[in-house]
Amino acid sequence: MSKWIGVNLDGTLAEVGNHAFGTIGRPVEAMMNRVKAWLNEGDYEVRIFTARAGDPAQAGKVQDWLSRNGLAGLAVTNVKDRDMMELWDDKAVRVERNSGKVCQGCGDAERGQPGFSHRQHTMHDVAQFTDC
Incomplete structure:
Protein backbone atom coordinates (compact mmCIF):
# COMPACT_ATOMS: atom_id res chain seq x y z
CA MET A 1 0.00 0.00 0.00
CA ALA A 92 -8.95 17.98 14.31
CA VAL A 93 -6.75 19.10 17.21
CA ARG A 94 -3.10 18.11 16.89
CA VAL A 95 -1.66 16.13 19.81
CA GLU A 96 2.05 15.58 20.38
CA ARG A 97 2.92 11.97 19.65
CA ASN A 98 3.07 9.67 22.68
CA SER A 99 2.31 12.46 25.17
CA GLY A 100 -1.39 13.28 25.02
CA LYS A 101 -0.49 16.98 25.09
CA VAL A 102 -1.89 19.45 22.60
CA CYS A 103 0.92 20.67 20.35
CA GLN A 104 1.86 24.11 21.73
CA GLY A 105 2.38 25.69 18.32
CA CYS A 106 -0.86 24.25 16.99
CA GLY A 107 -2.72 25.18 20.17
CA ASP A 108 -1.49 28.77 19.87
CA ALA A 109 -2.43 29.04 16.20
CA GLU A 110 -5.41 31.22 15.43
CA ARG A 111 -8.41 29.57 13.84
CA GLY A 112 -8.73 30.40 10.17
CA GLN A 113 -4.98 30.63 9.59
CA PRO A 114 -3.35 28.40 6.97
CA GLY A 115 -2.54 24.95 8.32
CA PHE A 116 0.93 23.56 8.84
CA SER A 117 2.05 20.34 7.21
CA HIS A 118 5.16 18.58 8.52
CA ARG A 119 5.38 16.76 5.18
CA GLN A 120 6.49 19.94 3.42
CA HIS A 121 9.19 21.02 5.87
CA THR A 122 12.50 19.72 7.20
CA MET A 123 12.88 19.17 10.94
CA HIS A 124 14.96 22.37 11.08
CA ASP A 125 11.97 24.30 9.70
CA VAL A 126 9.51 22.69 12.12
CA ALA A 127 10.87 24.63 15.09
CA GLN A 128 9.82 27.84 13.36
CA PHE A 129 6.19 26.79 13.37
CA THR A 130 5.52 24.40 16.22
CA ASP A 131 7.28 22.47 18.94
CA CYS A 132 5.93 19.05 17.96
Missing part, protein backbone atom coordinates in the same frame (compact mmCIF):
# COMPACT_ATOMS: atom_id res chain seq x y z
CA SER A 2 1.27 3.52 -0.76
CA LYS A 3 1.59 6.50 1.55
CA TRP A 4 -1.54 8.64 1.55
CA ILE A 5 -3.02 11.91 2.72
CA GLY A 6 -6.52 11.90 4.19
CA VAL A 7 -8.84 14.80 3.41
CA ASN A 8 -12.08 15.21 5.31
CA LEU A 9 -15.11 15.93 3.14
CA ASP A 10 -17.72 17.99 5.01
CA GLY A 11 -16.28 21.29 6.20
CA THR A 12 -12.87 20.75 4.61
CA LEU A 13 -13.25 19.79 0.94
CA ALA A 14 -16.96 20.64 0.71
CA GLU A 15 -18.84 23.45 2.40
CA VAL A 16 -21.23 22.64 5.22
CA GLY A 17 -24.42 24.67 5.10
CA ASN A 18 -28.11 24.52 5.75
CA HIS A 19 -28.76 21.97 3.01
CA ALA A 20 -30.65 18.74 3.54
CA PHE A 21 -29.06 15.84 5.41
CA GLY A 22 -27.01 13.73 3.03
CA THR A 23 -26.46 16.58 0.58
CA ILE A 24 -22.86 17.55 -0.09
CA GLY A 25 -22.08 21.25 -0.26
CA ARG A 26 -20.14 23.25 -2.80
CA PRO A 27 -16.40 22.63 -3.18
CA VAL A 28 -14.03 24.64 -1.00
CA GLU A 29 -11.82 26.13 -3.69
CA ALA A 30 -8.60 26.43 -1.68
CA MET A 31 -8.78 22.80 -0.56
CA MET A 32 -9.76 21.57 -4.02
CA ASN A 33 -6.70 23.35 -5.44
CA ARG A 34 -4.48 21.82 -2.76
CA VAL A 35 -5.76 18.29 -3.44
CA LYS A 36 -5.35 18.70 -7.20
CA ALA A 37 -1.78 19.96 -6.68
CA TRP A 38 -0.96 16.91 -4.55
CA LEU A 39 -2.40 14.65 -7.24
CA ASN A 40 -0.36 16.43 -9.92
CA GLU A 41 2.81 16.01 -7.85
CA GLY A 42 2.10 12.28 -7.76
CA ASP A 43 4.11 11.66 -4.60
CA TYR A 44 1.20 10.49 -2.46
CA GLU A 45 -2.25 9.03 -2.84
CA VAL A 46 -5.12 11.21 -1.65
CA ARG A 47 -8.13 9.60 0.01
CA ILE A 48 -11.36 11.22 1.11
CA PHE A 49 -11.72 10.48 4.81
CA THR A 50 -15.36 10.73 5.89
CA ALA A 51 -17.87 9.04 8.18
CA ARG A 52 -20.09 8.85 5.09
CA ALA A 53 -17.92 5.93 3.90
CA GLY A 54 -19.69 3.69 6.44
CA ASP A 55 -22.97 3.98 4.51
CA PRO A 56 -22.83 2.58 0.96
CA ALA A 57 -25.49 5.03 -0.25
CA GLN A 58 -23.56 7.99 1.13
CA ALA A 59 -20.24 6.64 -0.20
CA GLY A 60 -21.84 6.57 -3.66
CA LYS A 61 -22.95 10.19 -3.26
CA VAL A 62 -19.39 11.12 -2.33
CA GLN A 63 -18.01 9.34 -5.42
CA ASP A 64 -20.56 11.16 -7.61
CA TRP A 65 -19.65 14.51 -6.04
CA LEU A 66 -15.94 13.84 -6.57
CA SER A 67 -16.57 12.95 -10.23
CA ARG A 68 -18.57 16.14 -10.81
CA ASN A 69 -15.80 18.21 -9.24
CA GLY A 70 -12.75 16.87 -11.06
CA LEU A 71 -11.59 14.31 -8.48
CA ALA A 72 -12.99 11.09 -9.95
CA GLY A 73 -11.45 7.87 -8.78
CA LEU A 74 -10.26 8.94 -5.32
CA ALA A 75 -10.75 6.33 -2.62
CA VAL A 76 -13.40 7.12 -0.01
CA THR A 77 -12.73 5.68 3.44
CA ASN A 78 -13.33 6.02 7.15
CA VAL A 79 -10.39 3.83 8.14
CA LYS A 80 -6.90 5.00 9.08
CA ASP A 81 -3.85 2.79 8.65
CA ARG A 82 -0.07 3.00 9.04
CA ASP A 83 0.36 4.48 5.58
CA MET A 84 -1.72 7.60 6.28
CA MET A 85 0.78 10.46 6.54
CA GLU A 86 -1.56 13.28 7.50
CA LEU A 87 -5.21 14.10 7.92
CA TRP A 88 -6.65 17.44 6.84
CA ASP A 89 -9.82 18.05 8.83
CA ASP A 90 -11.74 21.08 10.12
CA LYS A 91 -12.37 19.41 13.49
Whole structure:
Protein backbone atom coordinates (compact mmCIF):
# COMPACT_ATOMS: atom_id res chain seq x y z
CA MET A 1 0.00 0.00 0.00
CA SER A 2 1.27 3.52 -0.76
CA LYS A 3 1.59 6.50 1.55
CA TRP A 4 -1.54 8.64 1.55
CA ILE A 5 -3.02 11.91 2.72
CA GLY A 6 -6.52 11.90 4.19
CA VAL A 7 -8.84 14.80 3.41
CA ASN A 8 -12.08 15.21 5.31
CA LEU A 9 -15.11 15.93 3.14
CA ASP A 10 -17.72 17.99 5.01
CA GLY A 11 -16.28 21.29 6.20
CA THR A 12 -12.87 20.75 4.61
CA LEU A 13 -13.25 19.79 0.94
CA ALA A 14 -16.96 20.64 0.71
CA GLU A 15 -18.84 23.45 2.40
CA VAL A 16 -21.23 22.64 5.22
CA GLY A 17 -24.42 24.67 5.10
CA ASN A 18 -28.11 24.52 5.75
CA HIS A 19 -28.76 21.97 3.01
CA ALA A 20 -30.65 18.74 3.54
CA PHE A 21 -29.06 15.84 5.41
CA GLY A 22 -27.01 13.73 3.03
CA THR A 23 -26.46 16.58 0.58
CA ILE A 24 -22.86 17.55 -0.09
CA GLY A 25 -22.08 21.25 -0.26
CA ARG A 26 -20.14 23.25 -2.80
CA PRO A 27 -16.40 22.63 -3.18
CA VAL A 28 -14.03 24.64 -1.00
CA GLU A 29 -11.82 26.13 -3.69
CA ALA A 30 -8.60 26.43 -1.68
CA MET A 31 -8.78 22.80 -0.56
CA MET A 32 -9.76 21.57 -4.02
CA ASN A 33 -6.70 23.35 -5.44
CA ARG A 34 -4.48 21.82 -2.76
CA VAL A 35 -5.76 18.29 -3.44
CA LYS A 36 -5.35 18.70 -7.20
CA ALA A 37 -1.78 19.96 -6.68
CA TRP A 38 -0.96 16.91 -4.55
CA LEU A 39 -2.40 14.65 -7.24
CA ASN A 40 -0.36 16.43 -9.92
CA GLU A 41 2.81 16.01 -7.85
CA GLY A 42 2.10 12.28 -7.76
CA ASP A 43 4.11 11.66 -4.60
CA TYR A 44 1.20 10.49 -2.46
CA GLU A 45 -2.25 9.03 -2.84
CA VAL A 46 -5.12 11.21 -1.65
CA ARG A 47 -8.13 9.60 0.01
CA ILE A 48 -11.36 11.22 1.11
CA PHE A 49 -11.72 10.48 4.81
CA THR A 50 -15.36 10.73 5.89
CA ALA A 51 -17.87 9.04 8.18
CA ARG A 52 -20.09 8.85 5.09
CA ALA A 53 -17.92 5.93 3.90
CA GLY A 54 -19.69 3.69 6.44
CA ASP A 55 -22.97 3.98 4.51
CA PRO A 56 -22.83 2.58 0.96
CA ALA A 57 -25.49 5.03 -0.25
CA GLN A 58 -23.56 7.99 1.13
CA ALA A 59 -20.24 6.64 -0.20
CA GLY A 60 -21.84 6.57 -3.66
CA LYS A 61 -22.95 10.19 -3.26
CA VAL A 62 -19.39 11.12 -2.33
CA GLN A 63 -18.01 9.34 -5.42
CA ASP A 64 -20.56 11.16 -7.61
CA TRP A 65 -19.65 14.51 -6.04
CA LEU A 66 -15.94 13.84 -6.57
CA SER A 67 -16.57 12.95 -10.23
CA ARG A 68 -18.57 16.14 -10.81
CA ASN A 69 -15.80 18.21 -9.24
CA GLY A 70 -12.75 16.87 -11.06
CA LEU A 71 -11.59 14.31 -8.48
CA ALA A 72 -12.99 11.09 -9.95
CA GLY A 73 -11.45 7.87 -8.78
CA LEU A 74 -10.26 8.94 -5.32
CA ALA A 75 -10.75 6.33 -2.62
CA VAL A 76 -13.40 7.12 -0.01
CA THR A 77 -12.73 5.68 3.44
CA ASN A 78 -13.33 6.02 7.15
CA VAL A 79 -10.39 3.83 8.14
CA LYS A 80 -6.90 5.00 9.08
CA ASP A 81 -3.85 2.79 8.65
CA ARG A 82 -0.07 3.00 9.04
CA ASP A 83 0.36 4.48 5.58
CA MET A 84 -1.72 7.60 6.28
CA MET A 85 0.78 10.46 6.54
CA GLU A 86 -1.56 13.28 7.50
CA LEU A 87 -5.21 14.10 7.92
CA TRP A 88 -6.65 17.44 6.84
CA ASP A 89 -9.82 18.05 8.83
CA ASP A 90 -11.74 21.08 10.12
CA LYS A 91 -12.37 19.41 13.49
CA ALA A 92 -8.95 17.98 14.31
CA VAL A 93 -6.75 19.10 17.21
CA ARG A 94 -3.10 18.11 16.89
CA VAL A 95 -1.66 16.13 19.81
CA GLU A 96 2.05 15.58 20.38
CA ARG A 97 2.92 11.97 19.65
CA ASN A 98 3.07 9.67 22.68
CA SER A 99 2.31 12.46 25.17
CA GLY A 100 -1.39 13.28 25.02
CA LYS A 101 -0.49 16.98 25.09
CA VAL A 102 -1.89 19.45 22.60
CA CYS A 103 0.92 20.67 20.35
CA GLN A 104 1.86 24.11 21.73
CA GLY A 105 2.38 25.69 18.32
CA CYS A 106 -0.86 24.25 16.99
CA GLY A 107 -2.72 25.18 20.17
CA ASP A 108 -1.49 28.77 19.87
CA ALA A 109 -2.43 29.04 16.20
CA GLU A 110 -5.41 31.22 15.43
CA ARG A 111 -8.41 29.57 13.84
CA GLY A 112 -8.73 30.40 10.17
CA GLN A 113 -4.98 30.63 9.59
CA PRO A 114 -3.35 28.40 6.97
CA GLY A 115 -2.54 24.95 8.32
CA PHE A 116 0.93 23.56 8.84
CA SER A 117 2.05 20.34 7.21
CA HIS A 118 5.16 18.58 8.52
CA ARG A 119 5.38 16.76 5.18
CA GLN A 120 6.49 19.94 3.42
CA HIS A 121 9.19 21.02 5.87
CA THR A 122 12.50 19.72 7.20
CA MET A 123 12.88 19.17 10.94
CA HIS A 124 14.96 22.37 11.08
CA ASP A 125 11.97 24.30 9.70
CA VAL A 126 9.51 22.69 12.12
CA ALA A 127 10.87 24.63 15.09
CA GLN A 128 9.82 27.84 13.36
CA PHE A 129 6.19 26.79 13.37
CA THR A 130 5.52 24.40 16.22
CA ASP A 131 7.28 22.47 18.94
CA CYS A 132 5.93 19.05 17.96
